[in-house]
Amino acid sequence: xxxxxxxxxxxxxxxxxxxxxxxxxxxxxxxxxxxxxxxxxxxxxxxxxxxxxxxxxxxxxxxxxxxxxxxxxxxxxxxxxxxxxxxxxxxxxxxxxxxxxxxxxxxxxxxxxxxxxxxxxxxxxxxxxxxxxxxxxxxxxxxxxxxxxxxxxxxxxxxxxxxxxxxxxxxxxxxxxxxxxxxxxxxxxxxxxxxxxxxxxxxxxxxxxxxxxxxxxxxxxxxxxxxxxxxxxxxxxxxxxxxxxxxxxxxxxxxxxxxxxxxxxxxxxxxxxxxxxxxxxxxxxxxxxxxxxxxxxxxxxxxxxxxxxxxxxxxxxxxxxxxxxxxxxxxxxxxxxxxxxxxxxxxxxxxxxxxxxxxxxxxxxxxxxxxxxxxxxxxxxxxxxxxxxxxxxxxxxxxxxxxxxxxxxxxxxx
Amino acid sequence: xxxxxxxxxxxxxxxxxxxxxxxxxxxxxxxxxxxxxxxxxxxxxxxxxxxxxxxxxxxxxxxxxxxxxxxxxxxxxxxxxxxxxxxxxxxxxxxxxxxxxxxxxxxxxxxxxxxxxxxxxxxxxxxxxxxxxxxxxxxxxxxxxxxxxxxxxxxxxxxxxxxxxxxxxxxxxxxxxxxxxxxxxxxxxxxxxxxxxxxxxxxxxxxxxxxxxxxxxxxxxxxxxxxxxxxxxxxxxxxxxxxxxxxxxxxxxxxxxxxxxxxxxxxxxxxxxxxxxxxxxxxxxxxxxxxxxx
Numbered sequence: 224x225x226x227x228x229x230x231x232x233x234x235x236x237x238x239x240x241x242x243x244x245x246x247x248x249x250x251x252x253x254x255x256x257x258x259x260x261x262x263x264x265x266x267x268x269x270x271x272x273x274x275x276x277x278x279x280x281x282x283x284x285x286x287x288x289x290x291x292x293x294x295x296x297x298x299x300x301x302x303x304x305x306x307x308x309x310x311x312x313x314x315x316x317x318x319x320x321x322x323x324x325x326x327x328x329x330x331x332x333x334x335x336x337x338x339x340x341x342x343x344x345x346x347x348x349x350x351x352x353x354x355x356x357x358x359x360x361x362x363x364x365x366x367x368x369x370x371x372x373x374x375x376x377x378x379x380x381x382x383x384x385x386x387x388x389x390x391x392x393x394x395x396x397x398x399x400x401x402x403x404x405x406x407x408x409x410x411x412x413x414x415x416x417x418x419x420x421x422x423x424x425x426x427x428x429x430x431x432x433x434x435x436x437x438x439x440x441x442x443x444x445x446x447x448x449x450x451x452x453x454x455x456x457x458x459x460x461x462x463x464x465x466x467x468x469x470x471x472x473x474x475x476x477x478x479x480x481x482x483x484x485x486x487x488x489x490x491x492x493x494x495x496x497x498x499x500x501x502x503x504x505x506x507x508x509x510x511x512x513x514x515x516x517x518x519x520x521x522x523x524x525x526x527x528x529x530x531x532x533x534x535x536x537x538x539x540x541x542x543x544x545x546x547x548x549x550x551x552x553x554x555x556x557x558x559x560x561x562x563x564x565x566x567x568x569x570x571x572x573x574x575x576x577x578x579x580x581x582x583x584x585x586x587x588x589x590x591x592x593x594x595x596x597x598x599x600x601x602x603x604x605x606x607x608x609x610x611x612x613x614x615x616x617x618x619x620x621x622x623x624x625x626x627x628x629x630x631x632x633x634x635x636x637x
Numbered sequence: 638x639x640x641x642x643x644x645x646x647x648x649x650x651x652x653x654x655x656x657x658x659x660x661x662x663x664x665x666x667x668x669x670x671x672x673x674x675x676x677x678x679x680x681x682x683x684x685x686x687x688x689x690x691x692x693x694x695x696x697x698x699x700x701x702x703x704x705x706x707x708x709x710x711x712x713x714x715x716x717x718x719x720x721x722x723x724x725x726x727x728x729x730x731x732x733x734x735x736x737x738x739x740x741x742x743x744x745x746x747x748x749x750x751x752x753x754x755x756x757x758x759x760x761x762x763x764x765x766x767x768x769x770x771x772x773x774x775x776x777x778x779x780x781x782x783x784x785x786x787x788x789x790x791x792x793x794x795x796x797x798x799x800x801x802x803x804x805x806x807x808x809x810x811x812x813x814x815x816x817x818x819x820x821x822x823x824x825x826x827x828x829x830x831x832x833x834x835x836x837x838x839x840x841x842x843x844x845x846x847x848x849x850x851x852x853x854x855x856x857x858x859x860x861x862x863x864x865x866x867x868x869x870x871x872x873x874x875x876x877x878x879x880x881x882x883x884x885x886x887x888x889x890x891x892x893x894x895x896x897x898x899x900x901x902x903x904x905x906x907x908x909x910x911x912x913x914x915x916x917x918x919x920x921x922x923x924x925x926x927x928x929x930x931x
Contacts, residue, residue, distance in 0.1 A: 262858045266758045303859075431902045438850070438860055439656065441781070442649040442895035448779065449642030462760050466854030469762065473781040475772050498764060 253293040253560050255280070255547075256322035256346075258313050258337070260304030263436075265329025267462060267490055268539040272352055273299070275536060275543030276326060278527055283547065289554045295547075298322055302333050309333035310340055317344045323562050324349060326546050329539075331355030331374075331406040341366050347562055347569075351546035352539050354508070355409050359587040360628055361635050366566055368588040370546050370576075371508055372618070374406065377486075378413030379621035380594035381506045384614060385456065385483055386422040388504070394453035394481075396428045400443060400467075401458035403432040410458040418456075428452050437463055440470045448474065454481040464491060472500065487599060487610070489537040496607035503599040505610060509538040509545075509578060512602075512609050513595050519548075520577040535605070545576040549583075549590070581618075586625050591618035645778035646895050652784040654891025655791030656853075659846030660864055661871040662794060662883050663839030669815050669878020670835045673729060674737050677744035679865035680752075681721075681840050685714040685847020686856045687752055690761040693851070700766040707848035714844020715837050722836040727829065745861065753858055760855040769852075787849055794842060795884050802880065811835055815878055816927075870913040876926020885924060 257276055259269035280295045288294035298320040302309035309328055316322045317340070324347035328334050334353040341348035342364040349368050350358050356373040372380070388394070397418075401411035411430070418425050428450055431443050444467075447455055459467055464485060471477060477500040487505035489512075507513075514520040523544055527536040536544070553569040554560055571585035582591045597610025664678045692706035725744070729737050765783065772779040802808040810831055814821045822828045850856075871890055875882025890909050897905035922928045 261758050262753060266858065267760055270759060429899075429902065431898060434863070434906065436857075436859065436863060438854055438864070439653050440854070441652050441784070442646065442898055445642075445645040445649040445778070445895075446899050449639075449645055462855050462857050465760065465762065469854050470781070473765070473770060473772055473783060474779045494762065 251293055251560075252296040253289050253324075253554075254298060254320055254322040255295050255550075256298050256300070256313065256316035256320065256325035256327070258300045258302050258309060258316060258325055258327040258333075260329045260333065261301040263304030263330075265304040267465075267494075268329045268352055268488070268537070269304075271490060271537040271539040272326075272329075272543035274527070274531055275540035275545075276547055278523070278530055278540075279544045279547035279551075281530075282526070283551055289551060289560055290558070293554075293560050302328050302330070304328070304330045304333060306330070306332045306336035310336050313337045313340050317341075317346050322346060323560060324550055326351050326543065328353050330404075331358060331409070332404055334358050335362075335405065338362070338364050338367050345562055347550070347566060349546045349550065351542045352508070353406070355405050356413075356623070357405070357409065359589045360623070361631050363587065363632060365570065365588070366562075368549070368569060368583060368590070370549055370590045370592070371542050372592050372594045372621075373589055374409040375413050375623045376592075376616075376618060376621045377506055377508070377594050378410055378417050380596055380614075380616035381456075381483070382414060382417035382421050383616055383621070384504060384506075384596040385418060385454075388481075388483070389422050389425055389453075392453075392481075394425065396426050396452050397454045397456050398429045398431065398447050398450055398452040399427060399456050399458070400431045400433065400447065402435045402437075402460060402463050404435040406460065407432070407435070407458050411456075414456055414458065433459075433463065433467075435463065438466065440467045443467075444471050444474050444476055448476060448479060452480065454483055456483055457485045460486055465495065468495065468499065472498070477503065488539065489535060489607075490539065492599070492609060493535065493537070493607045499599055499608060501599050501601070501608065505597065505599055507538055507595045507597070507610055509541040509592070510595055510610060510613075511536050511538075511541055511577070512605070513593075513613055513615060514578050517577060517579050519575060523577050535607075541577055545578065548576055549574045584618075584622070584625075586628055589622070591622065593617050594621060641777040644776050645780070646899065647892065648775070648778065648780050648784070650892035650895030651888065652781075652787055652891070653894060654888040655788050656846065656850065657867055657871050657890055658791050658884055658887035659794060659849065660843060661868040661875075661887055662798060662880065663842035663846075664865075664868050665872040665875070665877055665879070665883045666798070666842075667836055667839040668872070670811050671726075671730070671832050673726060673836075674734060674741065675726075675839075676738055676741040676865060677721075677748060678741075678839070678843055679861035679868060680745040680748040681714055681718060682843040682847040682850070682864060683856075683861040684717065684748060684752060685710045685844030686851040686860075687756050687761065687847075688713050688844070689848035689851040690756075690763055690856055693763050697764070700768070703763060703766055703852055706851075707845065710848035710851075711841050711845035714847065715841030718840025718843075719833065719837040721840070722833045726836055727833070730832070745865075749858065749861070758858060760857040761851075762855045763852045765852055783852060787853075790845070790849060794845070795880065798880050807831070807834075867909075870909055873913050873923060874916050876923025878927075879923065879925040882923050882925030 261269050284294050300312035326349045327337050331353040334350045351370050354371040354373045356375045359369050399411050401407040483504040552574045553565045556568040557564040573582040593615045597613040599608050600611035602609045689706045689710035692709045693702045696702035769783040773782045871886040875886025894905050897908050
């Protein structure tokens with residue numbers, strides 16, 4: 224009798240234990256690291272990106288989280304847009320906060336520095352807005368995914384537009400102006416190489432390299448005006464882009480020299496709505512107005528504006544949002560939050576995002592997303608200028624051939 | 638190189654140099670007189686820029702907003718400098734140089750975080766009044782009209798400081814303190830009070846420079862770190878404590894950078910650091926500095 228009673232007690236205890244542990248497992252939150260440059264040169268973009276991430280997380284958590292049972296918990300860190308700080312903060316996120324994935328950074332230099340850390344600790348690394356091609360092309364990590372068109376794709380897209388204009392306007396010589404760091408150098412290199420291929424009649428007159436975070440572009444502006452090139456091709460981003468534009472305007476620079484290739488994301492279009500010179504030929508990474516026909520984008524814009532006081536989402540917010548939804552679809556496909564399994568299914572996975580149905584290319588985990596080139600101009604639908612005559616250059620038309628990636632990796636091993 | 642191009646590039650270098658002079662003159666003055674190497678100097682310059690943005694934001698509907706905001710920012714930054722001196726810097730006079738550097742570096746970090754808390758992490762941009770939105774042409778070269786103002790203020794500060802040091806009683810005391818503070822003290826002149834006002838003046842000029850900088854491009858966190866390094870190059874080249882040296886050093890840095898980018902764009906900054914290093918090796922007290930202080 225006594226042993227029967229003891230057996231029942233043990234069985235009930237085991238059952239309770241199983242139920243409790245089952246509940247605990249069901250409630251296990253998904254720790255998502257967000258390591259962005261909230262200070263330094265990446266501030267403008269990182270803040271918007273975080274908002275996109277927050278909205279996606281809020282929407283997913285409203286339905287119970289990943290797989291309906293893993294609420295996402297964001298752990299946020301400031302990388303100060305510095306590689307050494309980025310490495311330190313991501314290590315903190317991994318070791319202290321036990322994150323399973325890290326969305327990082329504005330700066331490609333930070334993303335490149337963080338990549339081996341994520342691989343070492345087997346944590347997913349999503350480069351949502353940093354777009355140096357080297358993040359995925361060389362020193363490949365199966366844990367790193369890129370949801371932004373990379374430098375090669377952007378350069379090819381821009382070259383496509385510039386070649387067309389050069390032919391039309393009889394341009395012969397140009398000057399490049401690129402920020403002196405990983406992204407600027409990689410983009411400029413691609414631009415020059417690609418223009419040589421698609422418009423061999425164009426010659427580089429001078430290459431200028433203002434440092435990242437330059438506060439005085441005056442000497443660069445006057446030197447370019449003195450050289451009188453047919454056009455200037457710029458690869459400046461974030462604050463540098465704003466500073467250059469503000470300093471070049473009083474010189475009448477934009478009236479004298481065609482200025483192409485600058486990146487004008489929705490952030491610049493909004494913040495410089497009154498002052499941005501119209502007619503600039505600009506490239507963009509993920510402007511929301513290019514895809515208002517995609518239901519997910521339309522819904523995102525609506526919800527984003529509702530949450531953030533009527534503000535329109537920038538490219539960075541779009542890509543932050545897409546990063547979380549790409550991860551969600553990876554988790555759903557894997558049926559688990561186990562990082563290795565999610566990583567395996569995300570390779571080659573096609574995901575539904577605000578920018579349409581897009582695939583992670585198996586060879587490098589680069590999302591096969593489009594790039595956009597257009598002319599800055601006003602639109603009565605929006606209280607800020609947008610990119611008019613928008614050309615969407617699909618990934619299939621501007622991504623690096625796989626054979627070249629294989630070659631680059633072979634060369635790297637030597 | 639055609640003259641117009643040369644002149645245009647020269648003016649760019651002059652503007653760049655003048656902006657550096659405005660930052661470096663206060664830095665040099667404080668070191669020269671007080672022997673305090675204030676690593677937080679450029680952070681106070683940045684505070685001046687943010688303060689200017691705040692004042693401008695409050696008055697932006699008026700065309701005069703920028704012109705009022707710059708002196709207001711300078712005065713407010715000067716007041717912050719006065720508080721810093723009375724509360725903290727006063728205690729550093731007898732400390733070793735490395736201790737001063739560590740403490741003022743800590744100040745720079747604290748102020749940096751306070752800026753972030755006060756103004757947030759996003760960049761700030763001042764829209765210039767219409768009068769300085771168009772270029773002016775000198776000898777056929779387009780010049781940003783605001784830079785005429787910058788060059789004017791730079792020279793005005795240089796002349797003002799020169800006049801103050803050369804022709805006023807307090808200027809003579811300050812100059813005497815550079816060479817022998819003990820002797821000045823022995824004459825019954827209250828050195829601590831002089832130091833407080835010299836520090837306040839140095840930071841006032843930094844605030845003025847920050848206010849002027851705020852209308853040149855976006856104001857962003859972290860701008861101070863690259864600026865303090867350039868200011869350091871300027872005073873090393875010109876000589877710590879020398880007004881003439883600071884002016885010449887600023888112009889050297891500005892013009893070397895401006896012309897170097899035409900011929901060696903990759904190495905424009907390298908050239909400036911190379912000149913700084915060469916001066917440190919050959920003439921550690923700088924072009925216009927004095928080898929030893931009594």
